[in-house]
Each structure stands twice: as structure tokens, then as C-alpha cells.
């Protein structure tokens with residue numbers, strides 16, 4: 305079976321088969337983490353569509369939109385190897401009308417934790433994801449747990465706007481030493497990479513504790529040990545559905561999330577844990 309590459313919405317409409325569709329939205333620079341999303345998609349539908357689109361709306365003015373890695377030919381090889389049926393790779397002009405007015409607002413969830421550091425980011429994510437849902441019309445869409453707040457706001461959009469698509473969260477893929485896979489890891493020097501390992505180390509140490517207070521302080525101590533080369537943005541212990549901070553009385557599943565800059569590269573990671581009394 306040949307991979308179909310649809311470079312615009314008309315080609316995409318022609319490529320859609322008659323069976324069920326699973327969508328894997330990406331910004332390209334595909335790595336092992338994306339391969340795991342594609343594999344999760346393949347077992348859930350007849351046809352797998354991978355979108356590759358570096359979405360300008362979700363980057364702030366001082367972020368890495370222009371230098372975000374673009375590796376289209378290698379991405380197509382990954383898609384071929386993983387048995388993807390269609391790659392949808394629209395241009396920004398095909399995606400966004402020049403006179404566009406309306407966008408999706410992520411609400412309060414878009415303004416806290418990651419959203420507090422990246423104003424407008426989640427509005428941009430939701431706007432493109434809703435457009436992708438409308439263009440591809442998938443029965444199911446797969447997103448990585450690595451972007452835990454993104455997953456939560458997308459689930460919230462689906463619930464609040466009554467969208468007929470099932471959202472599946474797929475586990476974070478890590479290097480053997482714990483570093484969460486990310487397209488931005490390629491920005492890291494060997495030295496940065498060694499410093500960046502403090503993120504997953506802190507999450508593991510925090511997750512071994514039992515109370516919200518101990519989880520936060522233990523993880524924070526590991527991050528502090530990394531010294532000034534790690535510029536901590538936030539460490540948050542939150543309810544996975546709302547992304548609001550939890551207190552010591554909270555019971556149930558929680559997300560311990562961290563964001564930090566290492567050598568100019570902003571990295572995020574998280575772990576899901578369970579709080580009981």
C-alpha cells in the first residue's frame with residue numbers, strides 16, 4: 305500500500321477511504337514517541353491519517369516557530385515504515401484564511417500552569433485541532449501524554465463542544481536514561497542533555513512520595529540540585545482533568561508536571577500518579 309501525501313484539503317478529501325479513521329496530529333520532526341502514537345492509531349481504525357503542520361497560532365512571539373525542526377522527507381519515511389495511509393501536510397495558507405476571525409478559546413484551563421507561561425498557546429492548539437477534526441473527520445484521535453495539559457484541554461473541548469471523536473492518550477516514550485522524547489531534544493548539546501535529565505529524575509523522586517507536600521518538595525529538591533543551568537519555569541501537582549493544583553486532602557489521580565529551560569531550550573515533562581490516604 306502506497307502512502308498518500310495530501311498537500312491540501314482537496315487532496316485530503318479525495319484520499320479519505322470508506323472505513324473508520326484514526327488521526328495522529330503532529331508538527332513533524334517525527335521520533336519514536338510519534339511512532340508509538342501511530343501504532344496506537346493503527347489498532348483503532350481502518351485508516352491512519354497523520355497530519356504534519358507546524359501551527360503558527362500556538363507559538364508566542366519569542367518562541368521557536370521559525371527554527372522549529374522541519375524534517376518532512378524523513379517524516380514521510382517514518383509514516384511509510386509505520387503503515388500510515390495518508391499524510392495531511394497543508395500549507396499555512398491552506399489551513400488559515402487570510403481574513404480569519406474566529407478561534408477556539410481554551411478558557412481558564414488555557415491560562416494556568418503551561419498556559420500561564422505561554423499565553424494564547426492552548427487557544428492556538430485547540431483552533432488547529434478542531435480544524436483538523438473537521439477536515440479529517442476521524443472517529444478517534446491520538447495524543448501523547450507527554451503534553452498532559454494539551455491532552456486535558458482537548459478532552460475538555462471535545463466534551464464542551466460535543467465533538468464526535470474519541471480522544472486517546474498514549475504513554476510518554478522515554479530514552480533508557482529517562483529523558484522524555486521530544487522534537488526539541490535535538491536542540492540540546494550533550495551538556496544540556498545531562499542537565500535535562502534532572503526533569504525525569506525529579507518526577508520519579510516525587511512520584512515515590514505519598515503526600516502532595518512531600519511530592520512537591522522532593523521533586524523540587526532534585527531540580528534545585530541541577531544548579532543554575534536548569535532554569536525552572538514551574539513544578540505543579542495538579543488534577544489531570546482541570547490542571548488545578550491539588551492539596552494534601554486530594555485523593556485520586558494527579559499529574560506532577562514540570563517545565564524548565566536548559567541551554568535556551570524549553571522542556572516539559574510529567575508523570576501521572578495516584579494520591580490515597
Ligand code: PAF
Nearest residue numbers: 329330331359429432451
Ligand atoms: O502536540 C503537537 O504536536 C501539537 O500541539 C498539535 C497537537 C499537533 C497541534 O498543533
